Amino acid sequence: xxxxILISGIxxxxxxxxxxxxxxxxxxxxxxxxxxxxxxxxIADLHSLTEPYTPKEKVAQITxxxxxxxxxxxxxxxxxxxxxxAIPAHSELxxxxxxxxxxxxxxxxxxxxxxxxxxxxxxxxxxxxxxxxMAADVLLYDxxxxxxxxxQDQHLELTxxxxxxxxxxxxxxxxEPKSLHTAVPRLMSLDDPTxxxxxxxxxxCLFLDDSPAEIRTKLGRATTDxxxxxxxxxxxxxxxxxxxxxxxxLSGASVSALEKRYARKGYADFKRNVAEVxxxxxxxxxxxKKKVSLSSAKSAFTKGDKAAGAxxxxxxxxxxKKVGLL
Ligand code: LTN
Numbered sequence: 001x002x003x004x005i006l007i008s009g010i011x012x013x014x015x016x017x018x019x020x021x022x023x024x025x026x027x028x029x030x031x032x033x034x035x036x037x038x039x040x041x042x043i044a045d046l047h048s049l050t051e052p053y054t055p056k057e058k059v060a061q062i063t064x065x066x067x068x069x070x071x072x073x074x075x076x077x078x079x080x081x082x083x084x085x086a087i088p089a090h091s092e093l094x095x096x097x098x099x100x101x102x103x104x105x106x107x108x109x110x111x112x113x114x115x116x117x118x119x120x121x122x123x124x125x126x127x128x129x130x131x132x133x134m135a136a137d138v139l140l141y142d143x144x145x146x147x148x149x150x151x152q153d154q155h156l157e158l159t160x161x162x163x164x165x166x167x168x169x170x171x172x173x174x175x176e177p178k179s180l181h182t183a184v185p186r187l188m189s190l191d192d193p194t195x196x197x198x199x200x201x202x203x204x205c206l207f208l209d210d211s212p213a214e215i216r217t218k219l220g221r222a223t224t225d226x227x228x229x230x231x232x233x234x235x236x237x238x239x240x241x242x243x244x245x246x247x248x249x250l251s252g253a254s255v256s257a258l259e260k261r262y263a264r265k266g267y268a269d270f271k272r273n274v275a276e277v278x279x280x281x282x283x284x285x286x287x288x289k290k291k292v293s294l295s296s297a298k299s300a301f302t303k304g305d306k307a308a309g310a311x312x313x314x315x316x317x318x319x320x321k322k323v324g325l326l
Contacts, residue, residue: 002038003036003037003038004036004037004038004144004145005037005038005040005141005142005143005144005145005175006031006037006038006039006040006143006144006145006146006147006180007039007040007041007042007137007138007141007143007145007146008024008028008040008041008042008146008147008148009041009042009043009044009047009084009137010024010025010041010043010044010065011043011044011045011047011048012043012044012045012048012058012061012062012064012065013048013051013053013061014061014199015064015199015207015208015209016065016068016207016208016209017197017198017199017205017206017207017208018187018197018205018206018207018208018246018278019187019196019197019198020208021072021208021285022184022185022187022249023149023184024147024149025068025069025072025074026072027147027182027184028041028072028074028147029072029073029074031147031180032073032074032075032078032079033073033078037145039078039079039080040079040080040082040141040143040308041069041074041079041080041081041082042081042082042083042084042137042304042308043062043065043066043069043082043083043084043301044084044134044137045058045062045083045084045085046084046085046090046091046133047084047130047133047134048061049126050115050124050126050127050130051115062083063294063297066083066294066297066298066300066301067289067292067294067297068208068289069081069297070288070289070292070296070297070300071285071286071288071289071292072285073288076300076301076303076304079304080304080307080308081300081301081303081304082301082304082305082307082308082309083301083304083305084137086301086305086309087305087308087309087312089136089140089309089312089313089315089316090133090136090137090140090312091133091136092316093136093139093140093312093315093316093319094129094132094133094135094136096319096323097132097135097136097139097162097166098129098132100162100165100166100169101132101158101162105158105161106128106129106131106132106158107128109130109131109154109155109158110151110154111130111131111151111154111155112127112128112130112131115127116128130155131154131155131158131159132158132162134152134155134159135155135158135159135162135163138156138159138177139159139162139163139174139175139177139315140311140312140315140316141308141311141312141315142174142175142315143175143177144175144177144178145177145178145180146159146177146178146179146180147179147180147181147182148179148180148181149181149184150179150181152179153179156177156178156179159176159177160176160177162174163175163176163177164176170322170323171322173318173319173322185245185246185248185249186245187242187245187246188204188238188242189201189204189205190203190204190205190206190218190219190221190222190223190239190242191203191204191221191222191223192204192223193223193238193239193241193242194238203218203221204218204222205218206218206246206278208282208285208286209286209289210282212279212283215275215278215279215282216272216275216279219243219271219272219274219275219278220271220272220275222239222242222243222271223239224239224240224243224267224271225237225238225239225240228266228267229263230244230258230259230262230263230265230267230270231259232244232255232256232259240267240270243270243271243274244258244259246274246277246278247273247274247277250277250278250280250281251277251281
């Protein structure tokens with residue numbers, strides 16, 4: 001039997017951090033290497049235009065993410081790696097799906113509400129329409145499986161609704177995809193463990209490209225809690241709990257094994273050890289990234305653009321015929 005088709009994308013919007021790696025890239029590599037799926041992974045550059053940027057920054061973010069895909073272990077041989085904007089069918093199908101999407105559905109999207117904030121009237125139409133472009137990304141490839149964080153569930157639900165609606169009106173054309181979640185640790189900021197780890201708090205954020213010295217400094221300064229026991233307790237010890245989570249997700253040791261291991265040691269010792277675990281985990285990625293030249297990354301994506309483009313083009317012709325444009 002043919003393998004199920006799997007697709008996911010990442011927006012190029014700033015430096016990747018440990019949370020992005022554990023939440024997406026690492027997971028993509030495992031899915032690719034499982035051999036269970038026909039995998040498509042892409043850079044959602046069109047989506048990323050819905051947040052503020054300069055053209056110069058954008059070029060840098062895109063090329064950096066291309067190299068990161070390869071450095072993390074995504075392979076142009078095992079997977080189809082492509083650039084969203086290289087394939088016009090994404091924008092084209094998004095337009096056709098737009099005509100089937102009620103405004104009310106998009107207005108209800110939690111991510112739109114959060115990102116547009118208090119000024120929904122001045123938010124761009126692109127931000128509003130983000131989920132429809134995402135639906136096009138998935139539906140073009142007949143993907144059945146979409147690995148995403150649970151913050152994207154509502155968008156996947158809309159994707160299924162649009163697939164069903166299109167199929168009901170024009171005949172069976174699209175597959176209804178399911179989201180695939182795996183346990184993703186919720187990493188908190190090192191300098192304020194009550195906030196999510198994010199690039200907007202750089203002092204508390206471990207970036208994948210941070211040097212060993214930077215990693216050691218950030219962990220040395222990480223907020224710990226009162227007391228001196230290394231114990232997982234999110235409520236009373238958010239700082240130590242976060243460090244336990246980081247250690248555990250990178251070393252593979254369970255949190256309870258780590259509590260035992262560090263039972264007789266102080267916070268300082270523990271923090272130094274967490275820093276070494278992070279350095280060790282990031283070293284192969286960083287070494288590989290140094291070796292991935294921009295031109296080799298570009299040729300990997302060019303190959304994928306061709307493969308994905310052919311599939312997407314074929315689907316677009318089918319869609320246009322169904323709706324009466326061809
Ligand atoms: N919205 C996603 C990125 C994304 C995506 C997709 C994921 C854009 N298109 C299609 C899966 C399938 C995000 O921000 N995580």
